[in-house]
Amino acid sequence: MKRCLVPVVLAILLLFLPAVAAAAEEAYTFDAAEIEKKPYHFGGYVEFKPLLFGLDRDSAFYKLRYYDDPQGKTLAEMNGRVQLEGSYERDIYRLFVKTNTDLKYSDPAGSSERSVFYEAYASLKPSPSLKIDAGKKTMKWGKGYAWNPAAFIDRPKDPDDPELALEGFIVATLDYIKSFDGPLKTFSFTPAILPVTDHINDAFGNNNKLNFAGRFYFLLYDTDIDLMFMTGGSRPDRYGMDFSRNITTNFEIHGEYAYFRNVRKTVLDAGGSARQVEADAQSYLVGIRHLSTSDLTTIVEYYHNGAGFSEEEQRNFFATVDRAYSLYQSTGNAAALANVRGLADAYGRAGTGKDYLYARLSQKEPFDILYFIPAVTWMVNLEDRSFSLTPELLYTGFTNWELRFRTAFIVGGRNTEFGEKQNDYRVEFRVGYYF
Amino acid sequence: MFKALMVFLSLLVAAPLYALDGTALLKQVDRNLSPDSYESYRKLINVEPDGRKKEFTLFTVKKGVDKVASLFIAPASEKGRSTLRLGDNMWLYIPNVGKPVRITSLQSVVGGVFNNADILQLDYAAEYDVEKVEEKGNEYLLQLKAKTKTVAYDRLKIWADKKNVLPTKIECLTEANMLIKTLYFKDVKSFGGGITRPAVIETDSPLYKGYKSVMIFAGLKKRDYKDEVFTLTFMSNIESLR
Numbered sequence: 001m002k003r004c005l006v007p008v009v010l011a012i013l014l015l016f017l018p019a020v021a022a023a024a025e026e027a028y029t030f031d032a033a034e035i036e037k038k039p040y041h042f043g044g045y046v047e048f049k050p051l052l053f054g055l056d057r058d059s060a061f062y063k064l065r066y067y068d069d070p071q072g073k074t075l076a077e078m079n080g081r082v083q084l085e086g087s088y089e090r091d092i093y094r095l096f097v098k099t100n101t102d103l104k105y106s107d108p109a110g111s112s113e114r115s116v117f118y119e120a121y122a123s124l125k126p127s128p129s130l131k132i133d134a135g136k137k138t139m140k141w142g143k144g145y146a147w148n149p150a151a152f153i154d155r156p157k158d159p160d161d162p163e164l165a166l167e168g169f170i171v172a173t174l175d176y177i178k179s180f181d182g183p184l185k186t187f188s189f190t191p192a193i194l195p196v197t198d199h200i201n202d203a204f205g206n207n208n209k210l211n212f213a214g215r216f217y218f219l220l221y222d223t224d225i226d227l228m229f230m231t232g233g234s235r236p237d238r239y240g241m242d243f244s245r246n247i248t249t250n251f252e253i254h255g256e257y258a259y260f261r262n263v264r265k266t267v268l269d270a271g272g273s274a275r276q277v278e279a280d281a282q283s284y285l286v287g288i289r290h291l292s293t294s295d296l297t298t299i300v301e302y303y304h305n306g307a308g309f310s311e312e313e314q315r316n317f318f319a320t321v322d323r324a325y326s327l328y329q330s331t332g333n334a335a336a337l338a339n340v341r342g343l344a345d346a347y348g349r350a351g352t353g354k355d356y357l358y359a360r361l362s363q364k365e366p367f368d369i370l371y372f373i374p375a376v377t378w379m380v381n382l383e384d385r386s387f388s389l390t391p392e393l394l395y396t397g398f399t400n401w402e403l404r405f406r407t408a409f410i411v412g413g414r415n416t417e418f419g420e421k422q423n424d425y426r427v428e429f430r431v432g433y434y435f
Numbered sequence: 436m437f438k439a440l441m442v443f444l445s446l447l448v449a450a451p452l453y454a455l456d457g458t459a460l461l462k463q464v465d466r467n468l469s470p471d472s473y474e475s476y477r478k479l480i481n482v483e484p485d486g487r488k489k490e491f492t493l494f495t496v497k498k499g500v501d502k503v504a505s506l507f508i509a510p511a512s513e514k515g516r517s518t519l520r521l522g523d524n525m526w527l528y529i530p531n532v533g534k535p536v537r538i539t540s541l542q543s544v545v546g547g548v549f550n551n552a553d554i555l556q557l558d559y560a561a562e563y564d565v566e567k568v569e570e571k572g573n574e575y576l577l578q579l580k581a582k583t584k585t586v587a588y589d590r591l592k593i594w595a596d597k598k599n600v601l602p603t604k605i606e607c608l609t610e611a612n613m614l615i616k617t618l619y620f621k622d623v624k625s626f627g628g629g630i631t632r633p634a635v636i637e638t639d640s641p642l643y644k645g646y647k648s649v650m651i652f653a654g655l656k657k658r659d660y661k662d663e664v665f666t667l668t669f670m671s672n673i674e675s676l677r
Contacts, residue, residue, distance in 0.1 A: 028480065028635060030651045034492055034509065035476040037677045043511055089675065125675060128663040140533030165531040177669060179662030185521060188668040217668060222524055224537075224667065244537055246524065249585045252537045291539050364546075368643060370483055371546050396546075399489055400512045434512035 040088045047081040047432045054425040058414075060321040061422040064344050067328055067337055069108070077106040083118070083165065094123040100167065118167045131175040138168040139192065141215055141228055142256050143242040146358040146379070147303045147351060149258040149283035150240035152230040153194055153204075153213050159350050159358065159379060160390070160408070169194055169201050186219035196234040205234030222246070237261045250291040257284045263307045266343060272320035274343070281306035287358075295364040303356045309347065310354055311383040315415045317347045353417050355382040371397035386412025386419045402432040457565030457577055463600045464577075464593065465558040468632050472498040474676070475655040477505075479554070481547030484645030491545050493554070494677055496658070500561040502665040505554060506673040517670045518544060520555040523585040528670040535667045540587040548616055548638045548648040552587030559593070562586045573597050588615060599623065601632055616640035626655040 053075045056062055062071075080103035087096045101115040121135025142148030146159040155166050173192040179185065194211040196204050204211075211232025218225045223245040231237045240258035247253055260281045268274050287301035309317070317340070324336035346352065362375035373394045380387035392406035408426040412419025469475070479491040492509040501522040507513040515530040518538070526535035527544055538544065540552035563579035563586070570576075571594070579591040588607040595602050605618040617640070620633035636650040663669060664676065 028478075028649055028651050030476075030478045030653045032653070034478070035494070035654060043514060094675070125672065128661045128669060128672075131672065138533050142534070145536075163529070163532050166533075175668050177663040177666050179666060186666045186668075188666065190668070219521070219524070219667070222522070246537055246539070246585075249523070249587075250539045250541060252539075254537075289537070291542055293541075295542075297542075364543075368646070370481065370646065371489070396512070397487075397489070399510050402512065434510070434514075 039090055040086065042084075042086045043435060044082065044084040045432060045434050046083075047079075047430060049079040049081070049428055049430045051077040051079060052427040053077065053423045054427075055422065056410075056419075056424045059422055060318045060420040061344070061348055063325040064321055064337065064341055065422060067325055067334065075106060077104065079104050092125050094125070096121055096123070098165070100165070116167055118165055129177050132173070133175075134172045136168045136170045137173070138166050139171070139173070139190075139215075140166075141226065141242075142240075143224070143226075143244045143254040144256050144285045144287060144301060144303070145289070145299050145360075146301055147285055147305075147356075148256065149285060149303075149305070150226070150228055150242050150256045152228060152235075152238055152240065152258075153192060153211075156349070156351075160377075160388070169204055184218060184220050186217065188217040190215045190217070194232070194234075201234075207234075209233040211235070236263050252289040253287070254289070255284070255286045258282070260307055265307065265309070266346065267309070267313045268316040268320050268343075270316055270319070272316070272323060272340075283307060297360075297362045297364070299358070299360040301356075301358040303351070303358065305351060305354055305356070308352050308354045314347065314353065314384070314417055317343065318415045318420050348421075353381045353383060356380065357382055371395060381412075381417045384412065384416035384419075386416035388418055400434045402430070402434075404428075404430040404432075406430075455568045455570070455575070457568035458560065460568060460575060460595070460600070461560045461563070461565050461577060461579070461593075462558075464595055464602060465560050467599065467601050469497065469655065470628075470630065470657040472657065472659050473655060474658045476653045478649075478651045478653070479545055479547075479549060480649040480651070481545065481549075482647040482649065489546075494673070496660055496664065496673070496676060498660050498662070498665060500558050502662070503555050503557060504665055504670070504673055506677075508674075508677075513545075515674070516544070517673045518551065518555055519665060519667065519670055520551075520557070521665060523583070525551055525555060526667060526670065530671070535670050540585070548640045548643050548646055549650065550587060553618075553638070553650075559591070563591060570597075574603065575600075599631065614641055616642070626652070628656055630655055630657070 055071055055073060055075055082101045085098040087094060096119060098119040100118045103113050105111040117136055119137045121133050121137045123131060123133050125131045139153050141152060142150040146162050148157065153169055157166060158164060171192045171194045173190060175188060175190050177188040191214040194201060194213065196207055196209050198207055209232050211230060211234050213230035215226055215228040223243055226242045229239045238258055238260045242256040244252060244254040262278050263281045264276055264278045266274050266276055283304060283306045285301055285303045290298045320340050324340050327336050328334050356379060358379050360375060360377040362373050364373055375392050377390040378387060388408055388410045390406055390408040392404060395403045406428055410418050410421050410423055410425060474496050477493045477495060481489045491507060491513060493505045494508055495505040497503040504519045505517060507516040517528045519526045525538045525540060527538045528535045538551055541550055543550040563581055565577055566580045567578040568575060574597060575595045577593040581589050589610040590608040592606040593602050594604040601623060602620045607615045609615060616638050619637040621635040621637065622633055623631060624634050625631045634652050638648050
């Protein structure tokens with residue numbers, strides 16, 4: 001009899017355990033140790049991300065990459081990421097370091113690893129109005145969510161994952177802030193010096209140049225306004241502005257404009273002959289962010305990329321790839337493919353076309369499921385009507401854990417931007433842990 | 436007849452002296468809850484119906500009637516995030532994103548029942564007018580109406596303890612008097628420096644049945660800051676104020 005009672009008692013205990021826990025939690029604690037500030041800080045982020053690509057074996061970028069190594073219909077890839085960060089602060093001085101290591105494994109390509117300092121800089125902050133930074137850091141200028149044409153001294157962000165941390169450049173910057181009463185509430189000025197040599201910021205642009213950039217910020221009539229510029233020769237001179245404002249409590253509008261002088265790009269004619277063209281270009285973006293009463297956040301942005309490739313220029317590139325691939329198949333000669341591969345980076349990056357529409361809908365905590373956010377993102381090239389559609393599910397309910405499942409459908413006809421991408425679809429699961 | 440007239444006139448003169456000045460009372464509630472400019476630490480606990488909890492720790496600084504900023508110091512996934520409110524303008528800074536983005540008062544940067552307006556709360560008197568004030572036993576009942584449409588809740592009902600002039604309960608309502616959430620103020624204690632206020636605020640909402648959020652205060656003390664602390668450019672540096 002007693003033996004029979006044990007499982008019953010256990011079952012009852014398990015049944016009422018949540019209630020017992022709930023009763024126990026009433027004694028809230030807040031220890032002084034939890035808020036004690038130490039001069040140093042160490043933390044980080046570890047991520048595991050398996051991916052499955054559905055390959056489009058007729059696409060231009062598949063042919064460029066796998067012309068001599070044909071793949072099956074799908075390709076699996078394992079990705080890992082480790083980010084470590086630390087800081088030390090004393091009086092008005094602070095040191096900050098953030099590293100990033102990307103690990104990748106796929107069959108048959110094998111494994112690869114890349115480790116870099118994302119940021120590593122020293123700060124001097126003699127007063128709340130003045131701060132000086134020197135070292136490698138990201139600046140993140142601009143108000144756009146998916147694109148930032150006015151982010152003059154940052155690496156381009158990935159519109160597929162705009163919130164990812166980016167690697168910075170080595171700069172010396174200063175923040176000067178002044179607050180006022182009246183319509184102009186805040187003014188700040190951020191000048192920056194960015195040297196480019198063989199060993200410093202060599203990915204930024206032309207070598208042996210000292211570049212100057214600056215941003216003026218105003219909070220004027222409840223509107224954020226930035227004016228920015230960059231000159232120095234490593235990249236064409238550029239000037240820009242952005243703004244952001246709440247029209248109503250739950251409705252924000254933003255915009256960004258950039259004017260580039262003498263931008264160069266390599267284009268192909270219908271016969272595949274390459275030539276460099278140089279012209280001034282204007283890029284701009286307008287967008288909205290809206291939160292509904294049911295917690296649906298909508299972000300919509302229109303982006304015109306004045307320095308991008310037109311539909312015809314992209315079509316000529318894809319046709320050249322096609323001809324080079326046919327030549328390789330018939331003769332085994334890969335020289336033409338090797339030539340056009342040199343342009344693959346410029347034509348294959350996200351957002352290389354002229355006009356885009358971006359829309360993202362995310363619903364916070366539907367069905368009363370706390371920390372659960374389903375979302376869908378649609379990005380369309382307005383010239384050729386090709387697009388990517390990315391539904392995702394995000395859950396952050398376990399402290400310091402982040403789980404994200406997403407699928408991207410990449411849709412478009414032949415000779416269109418998304419239609420010629422290497423993949424038809426992508427499935428990914430990301431598990432991230434912060435410590 | 437003359438006596439009766441005198442009594443009537445006396446009452447007429449005396450009545451305003453005893454009428455409750457709702458605005459002054461509301462300002463006193465604000466000052467008793469916190470000094471004009473201060474720093475504090477808060478722990479937010481979201482409690483799910485099954486008892487599961489998620490905690491966030493924030494460092495908050497406030498100056499005057501319309502400037503408040505908060506920095507998340509725990510958990511690790513949120514550490515370094517900061518929020519800023521300047522009047523009706525609110526921004527969120529996420530270290531990875533690297534730049535402040537505008538947010539709204541009805542959003543919640545922590546999930547759960549507390550929204551951004553609760554976390555970045557200004558003085559009640561700065562956002563609300565007193566429509567009516569009554570005495571209910573040992574408590575005052577203040578009925579407030581939002582000064583503008585940009586405020587998170589159109590109406591508030593504040594029950595305040597007469598002795599300490601501190602809130603015991605606040606109901607947050609829509610324009611049509613629909614209840615959005617209720618805040619319960621508990622555990623009145625001294626924080627030093629003459630500050631005595633509830634150390635715990637619990638909230639529940641008919642919109643989140645079974646869920647509860649709790650805010651615990653610590654380290655509340657008067658402190659003055661330069662206006663430049665409450666700017667977008669400074670948002671990534673709030674840690675240096677601790």
